[in-house]
Amino acid sequence: MGVEKIRARWPSRFVFILAAVGSAVGLGNLWRFPYLTYKYGGGAFLIPYLIALFVIGFPLLILEFALGQKIQRAAVDAFASVKKQFAGVAWWALFSGFLVITYYAVVMAWALKYLASSLSVAWSGNSEGFFFNNVLGLSESAAVLGGIQWPLFFALILVWLMIYFSVFKGVKSVGKVVLITMPVPIILLFVLLFRALTLEGAGTGLYYFLIPNFAALLDPQVWVAAFSQIFFTLTLAFGVMVAYASFNDRHQDVSGNALWTAVINSLVSIVSGFVVFATLGFMSMSKGVGVPDVVASGPSLAFVVFPEALSLMPWAPFFSVLFFLTLLMLGIDSAFSIVEAIAAALKDKFGKIRRERLTFYICSIGFLLGIIYTTGAGLYFLDIVDHFVTNIAILTVGILQCIMIGWVYGTARLRRYINRVSKFQIGKWWDVCIKYVTPLILLTLLIFQLYTEFTTPYEGYPTWALLVGWGAVLIPLVIAFLIPQAEVLIDDED
Numbered sequence: 001m002g003v004e005k006i007r008a009r010w011p012s013r014f015v016f017i018l019a020a021v022g023s024a025v026g027l028g029n030l031w032r033f034p035y036l037t038y039k040y041g042g043g044a045f046l047i048p049y050l051i052a053l054f055v056i057g058f059p060l061l062i063l064e065f066a067l068g069q070k071i072q073r074a075a076v077d078a079f080a081s082v083k084k085q086f087a088g089v090a091w092w093a094l095f096s097g098f099l100v101i102t103y104y105a106v107v108m109a110w111a112l113k114y115l116a117s118s119l120s121v122a123w124s125g126n127s128e129g130f131f132f133n134n135v136l137g138l139s140e141s142a143a144v145l146g147g148i149q150w151p152l153f154f155a156l157i158l159v160w161l162m163i164y165f166s167v168f169k170g171v172k173s174v175g176k177v178v179l180i181t182m183p184v185p186i187i188l189l190f191v192l193l194f195r196a197l198t199l200e201g202a203g204t205g206l207y208y209f210l211i212p213n214f215a216a217l218l219d220p221q222v223w224v225a226a227f228s229q230i231f232f233t234l235t236l237a238f239g240v241m242v243a244y245a246s247f248n249d250r251h252q253d254v255s256g257n258a259l260w261t262a263v264i265n266s267l268v269s270i271v272s273g274f275v276v277f278a279t280l281g282f283m284s285m286s287k288g289v290g291v292p293d294v295v296a297s298g299p300s301l302a303f304v305v306f307p308e309a310l311s312l313m314p315w316a317p318f319f320s321v322l323f324f325l326t327l328l329m330l331g332i333d334s335a336f337s338i339v340e341a342i343a344a345a346l347k348d349k350f351g352k353i354r355r356e357r358l359t360f361y362i363c364s365i366g367f368l369l370g371i372i373y374t375t376g377a378g379l380y381f382l383d384i385v386d387h388f389v390t391n392i393a394i395l396t397v398g399i400l401q402c403i404m405i406g407w408v409y410g411t412a413r414l415r416r417y418i419n420r421v422s423k424f425q426i427g428k429w430w431d432v433c434i435k436y437v438t439p440l441i442l443l444t445l446l447i448f449q450l451y452t453e454f455t456t457p458y459e460g461y462p463t464w465a466l467l468v469g470w471g472a473v474l475i476p477l478v479i480a481f482l483i484p485q486a487e488v489l490i491d492d493e494d
Helices: 002-006 013-024 027-031 033-039 042-071 075-082 084-117 127-135 150-167 171-181 183-197 202-210 214-218 220-233 240-245 254-287 299-312 316-349 355-374 378-421 428-455 463-482
Strands: none
Touching: 013 171, 013 240, 013 254, 013 316, 027 033, 027 220, 027 254, 027 299, 027 316, 033 042, 033 202, 033 220, 033 254, 042 075, 042 202, 042 214, 042 220, 042 240, 042 254, 042 378, 042 428, 075 084, 075 240, 075 316, 075 378, 084 127, 084 150, 084 299, 084 316, 084 355, 084 378, 084 463, 127 299, 150 171, 150 316, 150 355, 171 183, 171 316, 183 254, 183 316, 202 254, 214 220, 220 378, 220 428, 240 316, 254 299, 254 378, 299 316, 316 355, 355 378, 378 428, 378 463
């Protein structure tokens, strides 16, 4: 087939797995998983988490790897090869992912700002004030835009330059970058783990993280949290894994690659939990308070609580550098993977455009759209857009993917290909997951989310602010299905 002869290739299977793991492992592993485990039953949370991994995460990852690798195209053409109308679903996924990267890059800029401030431990004694005032310049509400925080603005430029030079030559540059940006943060994470476990009070923190509360398993919220975490942590339904797999040889081990990616991602989450809670145990002992008094989630954990804990440690500057370098590298792989997914889809569609120029345009637009998040109201808009895009748009794309393969393309047809190229054979359980179990679970999550949206305004934001969030969902959807779709006929060697 002509397209296969000229299509770029990953240097090796090892590099592909590094890239896929790099896309999956991000900030959610470090600041969301540990908190969810603590909040929803400690060690008992691992039961719904592992169930979710094998009924949602693993099956969907196999689906995306198999589709991209078999069709040898990025998401748009791969979806269109099933039925041309599904190209709109792929565009929606890519546009939604692009909105995510516009604020995700700003979070990387926060990490860069902290990295620059680590040698002096500039937040020491007032970590909350440093984050909300010195870094964010946070205004009193979303209605008060405030001025641009110029240090953050220039840090954002640096982040986008890093993203550009990671992907400007496609898999050639990505393959070289992930050889550094994936192993190094894992090594740094284990260095932080060793240090955290040797801190006084670490055992107390780990007790709160691990002690199982099996009664929590009766709470539906625990299962919702577990299934949501698995779905979002693997970068599913963004078009990323389809694009990455399209640069593999057609005969590479699909199910083996998916298993490696899913397992390594989960192990990083668990190790991150040990690092976070051992450190919080030390912090609680140092301040003479209980662990529940210092626990936080999301940005506050990574940029307020953890920095304060680092400032209390011996060798604080050294371990601060390690932590924020780890944070930056974990985030950057996830960031450029979304840009690569978009660039690969556009390159498939408009092959005459030079890859370097195409990537430059994508990064430039992403930077410009991200400027709003460098203002005093940036954190509010980041929170709103992230909430609506990930919890509504991406969930819906995941459901549509299952319908596309389960009910249009045919799970048995794709499974035959997967088993032909894979050492680890998958059975009809995979068909059942893709056709019934996975979409029904995702649909339940979506209905639950929509019910919540229409009964309780998210975080008490005013109506106009919530409309911004809905716009982030609906505008990309409308644009995606306005793009003229052409039939994509590909010999997929069925």
